[in-house]
Amino acid sequence: MHRTGRIGLRLTRAQRQRCFDLLRSAGDVWACVLEVNWWRQHRGDRPAAGYQELCRLLAESGPGTFGELDNVGARSVLRRYSDAWFSAAARRKAGAAEVRFPRRRRGLVPVRWYHGTFTVTGRCLRLPAARGCPPLLVRLDQVVPYPAGTVRSVTLLLADGRLCIDVTAELPVTTYPVGQAPDPGRVAGVDLGIIHPFAVAGPGGAGLLVSGRAIRAEHRLHLADTKRRQRATADRAPSRGQHGSRRWRKTRRRARLVEGKHKRRIRQALHEAAKTVIGWAVERRIGTLTVGDPRGVLNQPAGRKHNLRLRQWQIGRTLQILHDKATLAGIRVHLVDERGTSSTCPQCKKRIPKPAGRTMSCRHCQFAGHRDLAAAFTIATRTPGGAPTTPTRIPGGVVTHRRAGRHLPGVATARRDPRRRPPATGGSLGRRRPAPSQGSRSPTPVSEDPQHHRKPPGQRSWTPH
Numbered sequence: 305m306h307r308t309g310r311i312g313l314r315l316t317r318a319q320r321q322r323c324f325d326l327l328r329s330a331g332d333v334w335a336c337v338l339e340v341n342w343w344r345q346h347r348g349d350r351p352a353a354g355y356q357e358l359c360r361l362l363a364e365s366g367p368g369t370f371g372e373l374d375n376v377g378a379r380s381v382l383r384r385y386s387d388a389w390f391s392a393a394a395r396r397k398a399g400a401a402e403v404r405f406p407r408r409r410r411g412l413v414p415v416r417w418y419h420g421t422f423t424v425t426g427r428c429l430r431l432p433a434a435r436g437c438p439p440l441l442v443r444l445d446q447v448v449p450y451p452a453g454t455v456r457s458v459t460l461l462l463a464d465g466r467l468c469i470d471v472t473a474e475l476p477v478t479t480y481p482v483g484q485a486p487d488p489g490r491v492a493g494v495d496l497g498i499i500h501p502f503a504v505a506g507p508g509g510a511g512l513l514v515s516g517r518a519i520r521a522e523h524r525l526h527l528a529d530t531k532r533r534q535r536a537t538a539d540r541a542p543s544r545g546q547h548g549s550r551r552w553r554k555t556r557r558r559a560r561l562v563e564g565k566h567k568r569r570i571r572q573a574l575h576e577a578a579k580t581v582i583g584w585a586v587e588r589r590i591g592t593l594t595v596g597d598p599r600g601v602l603n604q605p606a607g608r609k610h611n612l613r614l615r616q617w618q619i620g621r622t623l624q625i626l627h628d629k630a631t632l633a634g635i636r637v638h639l640v641d642e643r644g645t646s647s648t649c650p651q652c653k654k655r656i657p658k659p660a661g662r663t664m665s666c667r668h669c670q671f672a673g674h675r676d677l678a679a680a681f682t683i684a685t686r687t688p689g690g691a692p693t694t695p696t697r698i699p700g701g702v703v704t705h706r707r708a709g710r711h712l713p714g715v716a717t718a719r720r721d722p723r724r725r726p727p728a729t730g731g732s733l734g735r736r737r738p739a740p741s742q743g744s745r746s747p748t749p750v751s752e753d754p755q756h757h758r759k760p761p762g763q764r765s766w767t768p769h
């Protein structure tokens with residue numbers, strides 16, 4: 305199966321310029337295709353969308369039309385266009401009339417090179433250029449994390465204001481020694497959530513809870529930061545119809561970089577959380593993960609705050625990450641409806657009111673346990689086709705606790721805003737006041753300080769002689 309990793313670049317000024325030129329040339333290719341099809345449409349002709357047909361058009365344009373971009377790179381843009389066109393056509397045919405064919409020009413378009421056209425040695429990547437131009441050598445900021453010989457393609461792109469390379473590798477499914485491979489008959493239920501990105505209930509009452517409080521804190525801090533930054537820089541924003549100033553461009557760039565950093569942190573935390581789940585499952589030889597899919601309830605409007613919470617949850621990405629890692633480890637994943645699982649008692653299967661906190665207690669059978677683990681248990685019983693060793697014991701066995709996002713700032717020591725000043729050692733000294741002036745007055749003793757002088761109400765502080 306194919307996995308893709310993103311790697312940053314260490315570039316000199318000249319290399320950066322050449323990378324941007326390549327992306328811009330790719331944008332030119334994209335714009336040319338749009339233009340050709342615009343003319344065809346106005347003549348009443350069939351649009352050119354097939355990859356072969358587009359390649360013929362490219363060959364007709366001759367070498368050197370698109371700057372330093374070589375044939376392979378230009379063809380990858382054609383492939384991108386062709387895929388987008390046909391997927392739009394398929395969706396329109398299926399009845400989605402609002403889907404439109406690619407029509408927007410883009411300044412910078414990612415370029416992909418296929419196996420055999422580039423070489424990676426250590427942290428050095430050699431990208432081909434058009435005939436007559438020297439190849440582009442760039443330095444990666446880390447070694448490619450896949451075994452040599454598995455890399456199938458590299459993509460140069462601009463993501464969140466940074467030039468980077470996406471490396472795609474074809475990896476084999478993990479093989480295990482005899483008797484240690486995951487058994488498809490051993491099932492675990494997975495409940496997805498915000499506080500706990502993953503709650504897993506496995507056979508024998510074993511459970512795993514991954515805490516996502518650090519991720520949520522990161523979201524909140526980022527939102528607060530963004531608001532503050534927007535308020536502070538609002539007066540630099542150009543008014544409608546005006547060009548932005550250079551200072552405004554710098555502000556925008558800064559905001560984009562911070563946004564990118566936040567995104568990378570969240571993505572890393574999600575990957576770590578999913579890795580924990582898969583590691584836990586492999587250790588217990590669990591071969592099937594039954595995941596409750598909450599996406600059915602997400603399309604309903606739930607108010608401003610909860611809508612934001614749900615959008616930040618990134619449920620589709622979480623599922624995708626878990627699915628990819630499970631497939632690589634040889635574990636099957638089933639998506640099932642999770643409706644009602646957090647309000648069903650796992651022991652007597654009766655509906656009970658959804659608990660507000662983390663503890664579920666049933667008034668019918670005196671069951672009490674973790675809400676998310678109970679939900680995961682109920683999800684496991686919904687495995688399609690059933691399974692011989694669906695967890696039969698109510699969660700209550702060994703529960704493993706893990707935290708996602710250990711790398712996030714301020715998580716390791718304490719869960720507080722790391723940007724606040726650390727507390728003064730030995731207790732607070734109170735508010736800082738200027739030192740009392742010497743000479744004219746002696747410092748007022750606390751008992752005579754008018755602010756600390758308490759009198760019973762109704763009594764006047766000044767008495768006439």
Ligand SMILES: [Zn+2]
Binds near residue numbers: 652653666
């Ligand atoms: Zn019960």
